[in-house]
Amino acid sequence: MNLTERLDGGRLTLAIEGRLDTTTAPQLEEALKRPRNGVTRLTLDFAGVTYVSSAGLRVILLAQKQMKNGGGMTVRNVNETVMDVFEVTGLAKILTFD
Amino acid sequence: MASVHLTLANRMEELPRLDREAAAFLETVGASPAAGYAVSLALEELVTNIIKYGYDDMAGHEIGVDLAWDGGALRLTVRDDGHHFDPLTAPPPDLELSVEDRPIGGLGLHLVRQFFPDVRYRRENDGNVLELCRPADCDRAG
Numbered sequence: 001m002n003l004t005e006r007l008d009g010g011r012l013t014l015a016i017e018g019r020l021d022t023t024t025a026p027q028l029e030e031a032l033k034r035p036r037n038g039v040t041r042l043t044l045d046f047a048g049v050t051y052v053s054s055a056g057l058r059v060i061l062l063a064q065k066q067m068k069n070g071g072g073m074t075v076r077n078v079n080e081t082v083m084d085v086f087e088v089t090g091l092a093k094i095l096t097f098d
Numbered sequence: 099m100a101s102v103h104l105t106l107a108n109r110m111e112e113l114p115r116l117d118r119e120a121a122a123f124l125e126t127v128g129a130s131p132a133a134g135y136a137v138s139l140a141l142e143e144l145v146t147n148i149i150k151y152g153y154d155d156m157a158g159h160e161i162g163v164d165l166a167w168d169g170g171a172l173r174l175t176v177r178d179d180g181h182h183f184d185p186l187t188a189p190p191p192d193l194e195l196s197v198e199d200r201p202i203g204g205l206g207l208h209l210v211r212q213f214f215p216d217v218r219y220r221r222e223n224d225g226n227v228l229e230l231c232r233p234a235d236c237d238r239a240g
Contacts, residue, residue: 053142054206088212090193
């Protein structure tokens with residue numbers, strides 16, 4: 001998995017590429033927990049994400065909880081198969097998609 | 099009927115190799131990308147559970163995986179010699195909870211069952227055997 005970060009004012013975008021699984025999810029978790037001043041909005045760009053397992057869902061849910069009190073979190077460019085995973089686990093109803 | 103038998107040791111580092119070998123088999127038989135996703139997911143969720151929670155000792159154990167493909171239906175069988183665990187008895191997650199109330203874990207087995215509608219468990223020779231099937235015809239892909 002590759003992670004690319006872009007900070008634009010208070011908006012942080014994390015572009016994820018590859019598999020978000022039990023091996024790679026800790027890398028995303030670490031990036032999300034890194035202290036950052038002034039970040040109020042988070043965007044997860046899933047354009048390059050080919051696979052998400054429960055380990056990936058866990059980190060996405062953590063991020064959503066973390067951003068809930070700020071300006072919120074948006075997930076964008078989710079492919080059809082990964083969206084199926086969000087739907088059957090009820091995350092599609094919780095997350096905000098762009 | 100095409101099939102493959104794979105084995106791995108109970109170490110997380112074995113997962114990527116198992117996934118590659120399963121993917122190579124599915125590519126050889128021409129299974130769909132959706133079937134490939136389902137197998138990848140089931141192997142990760144089930145084998146991770148077995149390695150993390152399945153054993154009462156620190157010893158090395160072998161986990162066996164069989165994949166069978168009959169041109170439509172896909173059958174996946176996972177065998178381990180850990181303590182008795184029937185994943186079908188695990189309570190389903192509450193998918194209606196709000197983000198504050200949603201527990202962080204517990205989605206893995208639920209997810210596997212969405213991708214493999216037919217899951218059967220049995221205890222056999224002091225081990226767990228989990229058989230998972232994706233249609234077309236689960237009774238033929240044995």
